[in-house]
Amino acid sequence: MKETSSIAFVPIYFLLTLLLSIPFLLFLSYCSSITTKNPERFSSETSLGLKIRPGYKTYESYIQRQLNKTLNLKLREIWRTRDWDRKIQVFTRFFGELKQKKLLSNDSKALSIGARMGQEVEALKRVGVSDSIGMDLVPSPPLVVEGDFHNQPFEDGTFDFEFSNVFDHALYPEKFVGEIERTMKPGGVCVLHVSVNKRADKYSANDLYSVEPLKKLFKRSNLVHVRTVDGFGLDTEVAFRKKKAI
Ligand SMILES: C[S@@+](CC[C@H](N)C(=O)[O-])C[C@H]1O[C@@H](n2cnc3c(N)ncnc32)[C@H](O)[C@@H]1O
16 A cells, blocks of 8 residues: 555656746746847846846837837927027037037037937037037937937948937947947047936836946947036936047
8 A cells, every 4th residue: 555655656746846847947948038039138138237128029119119208299399499498508518528628629520319309419519519410210300310329320430429318218238339339430439428326217228327338338449538417317427439440
């Protein structure tokens, strides 16, 4: 009798182990499917100090979310009226300081990435950088042309200076930075305004917890400076210069 019950125990024990391991096996296969389908995204999520927000199931849903805000008619009216001068004043001060530091000059060909209505482009022009243009998913003529910062519509080596305060909207930070380094001339300067101490808004696609990930992402550039700023909720300015010879 004793022998019979221990023999019966073996298949039950085996079945139980099998059942308990199914969730674990499913989890392992889910992880490996993420890495295979989207290796770039996975590497961003795991880099220290930079997290891609979950919830964007497709690229289209990410773009649609960005457009929902930028195309909002009531908001566009506010940005065009109440916000217009106030934002230009703040951007004018930032670009004036960058000119003093010799990171920007009247001869610079400048691009502002994610420029929305174009206040930052207007500010660049007002400080004397006349060859300036903005780019956004939604064009705003004559200051801002249409373009996705993951795939900029410009030739290699076009700009002397690129500015952006929308790094937190990048779903693919490697592409965001890769495109900046592609379209900048050797010796060109990129200035980003980012938030490392506060969480950015609900339309952001990533969260940055230090400037270290930026230093890693700018593979073809040298760090020029990191300084504290107060720019529409963004607290840190990071400047890079593209290396002349790679
Ligand atoms: C927080 S707003 C900043 C607007 C502007 N820089 C300012 O300070 O007034 C973010 C902007 O990034 C744009 N944007 C988001 N994703 C983008 C993408 N993939 N390519 C280009 N622009 C994008 C949005 O359309 C929006 O205008």
